[in-house]
Amino acid sequence: EDQVTQSPEALRLQEGESSSLNCSYTVSGLRGLFWYRQDPGKGPEFLFTLYSAGEEKEKERLKATLTKKESFLHITAPKPEDSATYLCAVITQGGSEKLVFGKGTKLTVNP
């Protein structure tokens, strides 16, 4: 069974304190890995897709990386507005469009 595990469950940072979130996956064959951001009371918002090991994507203070077993979301010099839950999901080989989500990391950035 395909599984996605995110760690830590919750992370508190001071403004400007860089850190990383982890997403490890066990799948039959990876077709793509997705990062979403979810704010309270809202739906997940797409951030990045990674397709192959070694690939990196950046957006403002966020950088996502991918290996054969895990992905990291690096947050550089975070600001309070980066506070949110970050969700990781995978789509596997074959024709299915099904996304399997991890339970997320709740990030709080204090000013």
Add this chain to the structure above:
Amino acid sequence: DAGVIQSPRHEVTEMGQEVTLRCKPISGHNSLFWYRQTMMRGLELLIYFNNNVPIDDSGMPEDRFSAKMPNASFSTLKIQPSEPRDSAVYFCASSFRGGGRNIQYFGAGTRLSVL
């Protein structure tokens, strides 16, 4: 584009009542997904459609749940009869299948409370 539109945003009902959730996907998208989010289980896929045809309904919890997509711009998720354990946030998402990107865009969700 207005994005994925879900209604209602909040629904409070009593056990045993029928509940219908609605979704309008992004125009031009050909795949539509229904998810349920709870603290315990996170975000789980219930069912998805491609070109209005149900493709994978393995996540539908039981026969009390049903989903339809009568046309490319509208879908419903129905629970009949509803139970307190159905209380959750239900999300609809849509994507364009083609070109290999498979990016799903989510609506704001419907928060369902069954008393």
